[in-house]
Amino acid sequence: MSDPVVKPLDSLVAETRRQIQPYVFRRLEARRPRQPGAKIAHTITVSSGKGGVGKTNIVANLAIALGQANRRVIILDADLGLANIDVVFGIRPKRNLTDVINGTHSLDEILIPGPCGIQIIAGGSGISELAHLSPEQARRLFDQLRFLEDKADYLLIDTGAGINQNVIRFCLAADRIIVVTTPEPTALADAYGIIKVISQSRPTSHVSVLVNRAESEAEATFIQERLETVARDFLKFPVHRLGYLPNDPNMYLAVRQQTPLLLFSPMSPAATRLRAIVSEAFHEAVTVTAPKSGIEGFLERLTELFGGGGSAA
Numbered sequence: 001m002s003d004p005v006v007k008p009l010d011s012l013v014a015e016t017r018r019q020i021q022p023y024v025f026r027r028l029e030a031r032r033p034r035q036p037g038a039k040i041a042h043t044i045t046v047s048s049g050k051g052g053v054g055k056t057n058i059v060a061n062l063a064i065a066l067g068q069a070n071r072r073v074i075i076l077d078a079d080l081g082l083a084n085i086d087v088v089f090g091i092r093p094k095r096n097l098t099d100v101i102n103g104t105h106s107l108d109e110i111l112i113p114g115p116c117g118i119q120i121i122a123g124g125s126g127i128s129e130l131a132h133l134s135p136e137q138a139r140r141l142f143d144q145l146r147f148l149e150d151k152a153d154y155l156l157i158d159t160g161a162g163i164n165q166n167v168i169r170f171c172l173a174a175d176r177i178i179v180v181t182t183p184e185p186t187a188l189a190d191a192y193g194i195i196k197v198i199s200q201s202r203p204t205s206h207v208s209v210l211v212n213r214a215e216s217e218a219e220a221t222f223i224q225e226r227l228e229t230v231a232r233d234f235l236k237f238p239v240h241r242l243g244y245l246p247n248d249p250n251m252y253l254a255v256r257q258q259t260p261l262l263l264f265s266p267m268s269p270a271a272t273r274l275r276a277i278v279s280e281a282f283h284e285a286v287t288v289t290a291p292k293s294g295i296e297g298f299l300e301r302l303t304e305l306f307g308g309g310g311s312a313a
Contacts (some may be wrong), residue, residue: 002099006175007035010213012296013014014136014264022284024228024296027256027292031297032188041074041149041151041153041154041155042061042153042154042155042176043149043154043155043157043173043174043175043176043177044154044155044174044175044176044177044178045078045157045169045170045171045174045176045177045178046058046059046062046157046158046159046177046178046180047159047161047167047171047177047178047180048161048179048181048187048190048191048194049161049162049163049179049181049187049189049190049192049193050161050162050181050186050187050190050191051161051162051180052212052244053161053181053184053212053213054180054182054212055158055180055181055188056079056084056085056088056158057088057251057254057255057260057261058084058178058180058210058212058245058274059075059085059156059158059226060075060088060260060274061260061261061262061271061274062278063075063114063118063154063156063260063263063284064115064116064118064158064260064263064283065263065274065275065278065284066118066153066154066156066278066284067115067116067117067118068116068239068262068286068287069278069284069286069287070287071153071154071284071287072117072151072152072153073116073117073118073119073152073153073154073156074111074119074121074148074152074154074155074156075114075118075120075144075152075153075156075157075158076097076121076148076156076157076158077096077097077120077121077122077123077158078097078123078157078158078159078160079123079158079159079160079161080171084123085120085123085158086120086122087113087249087258088219088255088258088260089114089115089118089120089258089259089260090257090258090259091112091114091122093110093112093120095109095110096122096123097110097121097122097123097141097211099140100136100140100141100144101140102137103140107121107144107147108147109143109150110122114180115260115263119151125263126175136301139214146279157174157240158172159171162190163190163194163197165194166248167194167309168194168197168198168201171173171194171198172198172202172205174203175206176206176208177198177205177207177208178208178209178210178242179191179194179195179204179207179208179209179210180209180210180212180214181206181209181210181211181212181223182211182213182218182236183211183213183215183219183223184215186225188223188226189239190228191209191227192227192230192231193238195207195227195231195239195313196231196235197233199231199235199236199237200235203237203312206240207237207238207239207240208239208240208241208242208281209223209224209227209228209239209240209241209242210242210243210244210245210277211223211243211244211245212244212245213245213246213247214244214245214246214247214254215247215248217244220243220244221244222242223239224239227239228241234289240255242277243273243275243276243277243279243280243281244268244273245270245273246270248261248268248269248270248271249302250264250268250269250270251268251270252263262274262275275300
């Protein structure tokens with residue numbers, strides 16, 4: 001009688017995954033709906049028609065501000081293919097959204113803890129196939145996303161720049177859409193482009209405009225009025241004002257240090273304005289922790305400069 005054939009461990013694990021996967025996702029689909037009156041996460045998609053307008057930095061700092069208001073916040077980096085929210089926070093995720101889409105890990109397993117209690121779901125940077133999800137991959141992702149409502153008060157979704165199907169889908173699915181623009185004419189034209197597509201696809205969408213890098217409040221108001229007027233006259237669609245962030249050199253310094261502005265320079269002009277936006281638009285009270293002064297603050301900063309502070313890995 002011949003000896004039984006023993007499969008390699010890796011082969012057994014892979015085979016077991018394939019066998020159990022249909023049952024796992026069937027269980028996800030059968031999940032009971034939330035009880036009436038239970039807390040539901042508020043979903044906010046942040047998008048822009050043009051790249052380079054500071055969208056991802058705004059997502060990171062909005063999350064910090066909401067975290068400082070004692071809210072549970074999860075960032076979903078939905079910039080499929082060119083994700084970089086992890087770069088803003090200076091972290092190096094071992095797993096990302098790719099693993100969820102491919103079915104090898106759950107969202108729970110890839111959640112990365114961030115500052116102020118926020119959690120981050122890193123996207124799949126440089127993986128072009130993620131920009132074209134198959135129906136099965138999309139279903140797998142959405143099944144997993146259901147569980148986030150139990151874990152957050154706010155889900156901030158950072159989409160890619162431009163107007164493609166995935167960007168529009170994330171926008172249309174959210175409770176609220178923030179379109180980020182700058183005073184440059186090309187950024188304004190592209191912002192109007194994405195507003196136009198959203199208005200035609202779902203006329204009931206709530207779209208707010210945030211003007212970044214404005215030289216003054218007057219300039220930001222002028223830009224918002226232009227977008228409001230064009231959207232009203234040509235699209236019959238209301239566009240709301242979220243506010244503006246001033247052109248603040250501290251933002252560039254924070255980016256270079258891979259630290260969100262609200263932690264790098266909490267009393268800077270842009271950080272102050274952003275907290276005001278969170279207070280006015282989301283009715284959240286943000287608690288500011290001022291940088292430590294004196295010997296303690298000096299030693300803490302010195303330790304970081306000499307590499308002793310470390311960054312999240």
